[in-house]
Amino acid sequence: MTSASETWVALSAxxxxxxxxxxxxxxxxxxLWREDVRTATGRLLHERVDxxxxxxxxxxxxxxxxxxxxxxxxxxxxxxxxxxxxxATSPTGWRPYPxxxxxxKRKSLEADSVQLCAQALCLEEMHGVAVPEGALFHxxxxxxxxxxxxxxxxxxxxxxxxxxxxxxxRGHVPVVARAPKCESCSLEPLCMPHVTAGQRRAxxxxxxxxxxxxxxxxx
Amino acid sequence: xxxxLNTLFITVExxxxxxEGERVVVTVKxxxxxxxxxxxxxxVVCLTRAWMTPELLESCVEAGxxxxxxxxxxxxxxxxxxxxxxNVLLRREQYRAADDGGRTLxxxxxxxxxxxxxxxQFVLHxxxxxxxEQVPSLEDAARRLAEHLRAVGRxxxxxxxxxxxxxxxxxYFEAFPGLLKGGARRFGFDGRNRRPPRDPLNALLSFxxxxxxxxxxxxxxxxxxxxxxGFLHEDRPGRLSxxxxxxxxxxxxxxxxxxxxxVNRGQLKxxxxxxEAAGAVMLxxxxxxxxxxxYQAAKQVEVQHVFLGQQTSWGLVPHLQALLLARTLRGxxxxxxxxxxx
Ligand code: SF4
Numbered sequence: 001m002t003s004a005s006e007t008w009v010a011l012s013a014x015x016x017x018x019x020x021x022x023x024x025x026x027x028x029x030x031x032l033w034r035e036d037v038r039t040a041t042g043r044l045l046h047e048r049v050d051x052x053x054x055x056x057x058x059x060x061x062x063x064x065x066x067x068x069x070x071x072x073x074x075x076x077x078x079x080x081x082x083x084x085x086x087x088a089t090s091p092t093g094w095r096p097y098p099x100x101x102x103x104x105k106r107k108s109l110e111a112d113s114v115q116l117c118a119q120a121l122c123l124e125e126m127h128g129v130a131v132p133e134g135a136l137f138h139x140x141x142x143x144x145x146x147x148x149x150x151x152x153x154x155x156x157x158x159x160x161x162x163x164x165x166x167x168x169x170r171g172h173v174p175v176v177a178r179a180p181k182c183e184s185c186s187l188e189p190l191c192m193p194h195v196t197a198g199q200r201r202a203x204x205x206x207x208x209x210x211x212x213x214x215x216x217x218x219x
Numbered sequence: 220x221x222x223x224l225n226t227l228f229i230t231v232e233x234x235x236x237x238x239e240g241e242r243v244v245v246t247v248k249x250x251x252x253x254x255x256x257x258x259x260x261x262x263v264v265c266l267t268r269a270w271m272t273p274e275l276l277e278s279c280v281e282a283g284x285x286x287x288x289x290x291x292x293x294x295x296x297x298x299x300x301x302x303x304x305x306n307v308l309l310r311r312e313q314y315r316a317a318d319d320g321g322r323t324l325x326x327x328x329x330x331x332x333x334x335x336x337x338x339x340q341f342v343l344h345x346x347x348x349x350x351x352e353q354v355p356s357l358e359d360a361a362r363r364l365a366e367h368l369r370a371v372g373r374x375x376x377x378x379x380x381x382x383x384x385x386x387x388x389x390x391y392f393e394a395f396p397g398l399l400k401g402g403a404r405r406f407g408f409d410g411r412n413r414r415p416p417r418d419p420l421n422a423l424l425s426f427x428x429x430x431x432x433x434x435x436x437x438x439x440x441x442x443x444x445x446x447x448x449g450f451l452h453e454d455r456p457g458r459l460s461x462x463x464x465x466x467x468x469x470x471x472x473x474x475x476x477x478x479x480x481x482v483n484r485g486q487l488k489x490x491x492x493x494x495e496a497a498g499a500v501m502l503x504x505x506x507x508x509x510x511x512x513x514y515q516a517a518k519q520v521e522v523q524h525v526f527l528g529q530q531t532s533w534g535l536v537p538h539l540q541a542l543l544l545a546r547t548l549r550g551x552x553x554x555x556x557x558x559x560x561x
Contacts, residue, residue: 030306030545031443171308175551190442190542195527195552202547202554205526206329209336209559210372212365 007168011068011077014118014160017167018111023187024164025173032190059086061094068122073161079119081137090130096123098134099144107184110156112136113147117157120149227255228511229265230504236263238275260284262437264430266507285437289429298433300440309443312548313461317448324377326464326547326555327451331371331380333468333557335387339364340560341471342391345398345479353397360394363387381451384467391471395420400483415499419492420478422500423510427474428466430514431537435469436462438537442545465540468557473533477517481510526556 009028016024026032061084069076080101087095098119100112113136120131136145147153167174178193185191195201207213227243229236235246243260245253257278262285263271271286276299279286287298316322339361346357367387374380416422436446436459449460451467481487491506502510518534531539540558547555 030309171306173549173551192527192542192546195543195546202526202543202552202556205556205559206332206554207372209332209557210368212336212368 006074007165008074008076009161009164011075011115011118013164015111015115017160017164018108018114020181020185021174022176022191023185025167026187026191029167029171029173068119070122070125072125073121075118075122075161092127092129095129096127096131098123099137101137101139103139113153114157114160116147117149117153121157225259225261226515227260227263229269230267230508232267234269236269236275237272238278243275257282264433265289287433306443309545309548310445313444313448316548317450323450327377328371328374328380329555329557330451330464330467331384332368334384335364335368335371337468337560338391338471339368341475342394349397356397357394360390363390398479418500419489422492422502423478424474426502426510427478428470431466431469431474432459432462435465435537438541439465441538442541444541444545465537469536472560477513481513525559525561
């Protein structure tokens with residue numbers, strides 16, 4: 001693979017992808033709403049979240065907004081928070097422990113776990129140590145949920161990365177049917193799912209204009 | 220859509236804009252005049268000589284806020300934009316479509332259908348409260364526009380579409396004097412002239428179209444399209460052809476309607492204009508301000524988007540149409556659906 005043909009998948013894209021492939025493509029292929037996405041990300045990165053009790057444990061280090069990358073999967077991005085736990089069984093003497101901070105109510109456990117797992121895959125490659133476990137921290141409930149990064153989750157994560165690579169490489173924005181989740185989708189105004197799903201609508205609309213059909217009389 | 224379509228207009232000569240924290244600070248002669256949070260802004264329009272710090276410009280570019288500069292006569296000078304938004308693949312598709320006669324014809328035809336249809340609706344609306352003696356000429360104009368509309372729908376050649384567009388525009392502007400009421404008749408109007416505008420009505424139209432063109436260009440760039448490569452308007456250096464294309468369907472319902480409501484209600488009077496030695500007419504500063512305020516207010520007005528089947532505001536219409544055009548180019552729609560005024 002030459003560097004010119006390389007595409008990189010953003011860590012954040014995986015969550016989008018698991019929520020909706022079209023959303024992931026609109027944001028990462030079409031780069032719509034880039035300013036909103038970026039300002040939102042910026043806000044999140046600047047806002048510190050206190051994780052009670054965590055800084056207190058002896059020898060434990062907490063790093064925020066950690067830049068991550070995985071050459072093997074061509075995956076790049078940032079982790080909100082990575083803890084480094086002392087661990088005698090690790091060749092380096094400590095073990096990275098990603099913590100994904102969730103501010104909103106949980107949308108999908110799978111999406112969050114995949115995101116976390118992707119961070120772990122980056123950390124494993126960067127530090128050369130195994131990362132068997134991480135956690136989701138739910139700000140609203142003030143709750144920490146441990147996630148085991150098992151083989152199934154790793155496979156699911158790599159599959160998501162591969163699919164995102166495919167969408168990026170083809171520059172493809174899939175058309176998907178309108179679904180209940182569209183209601184909660186921040187991209188809905190740009191996606192217009194009710195329009196793209198229906199097929200001959202635009203030419204009907206034009207014909208009505210030409211034939212001077214009052215749109216109010218047509219359903 | 221959560222975006223408040225806020226535009227910061229700079230009309231006082233010598234205004235300085237700088238950035239403090241996440242806010243734009245507007246200063247005139249060392250006196251702080253206003254503070255606007257960056258995230259509330261969509262564009263900054265400088266209508267007179269203004270200074271902007273590089274820090275602010277950088278933040279605007281980063282946040283996708285378009286900055287445009289106009290000369291004191293209202294002539295568009297430049298817009299500052301960062302790396303184009305959106306997707307290079309979409310722009311390539313736009314260029315391919317622009318090079319493809321069939322696709323160009325289909326899009327240009329749809330745009331002219333939008334333009335003529337909305338012009339006709341505008342005339343019909345105006346007819347409702349026109350003086351009795353004006354009604355026949357307005358009816359006549361509406362009938363001719365309907366004929367042109369049908370002809371556009373059947374047109375099989377791009378040149379034919381462009382020709383019909385020109386004829387329809389002429390018929391439409393011929394009906395203009397009939398739209399003036401009472402005191403506003405003093406304005407006079409003898410067809411459309413623009414370079415330079417030679418009567419107050421033309422000066423207002425030119426100014427309004429310049430503003431609308433910038434809004435359209437911003438909307439197109441915002442979805443990743445190249446505002447300079449058009450379908451109805453041929454490419455020409457220095458011209459935002461696609462912005463002009465997109466503007467066609469919105470001229471009458473946005474700008475013309477605003478212009479007529481301002482002059483018919485007496486909010487702008489012939490005294491608000493000055494004539495230069497050679498006959499060019501321009502708005503006096505106060506009138507420019509009044510027009511800008513009214514233009515911004517008009518963007519907040521709610522309107523039904525027939526194709527999308529939802530309420531929106533006039534200000535968002537260019538953005539929605541730009542999105543629909545992008546969808547058309549990507550093949551997600553079977554044609555470009557122009558904005559339709561009821
Ligand atoms: S509106 Fe629906 S289809 Fe569109 S991106 Fe969102 S979830 Fe996906």
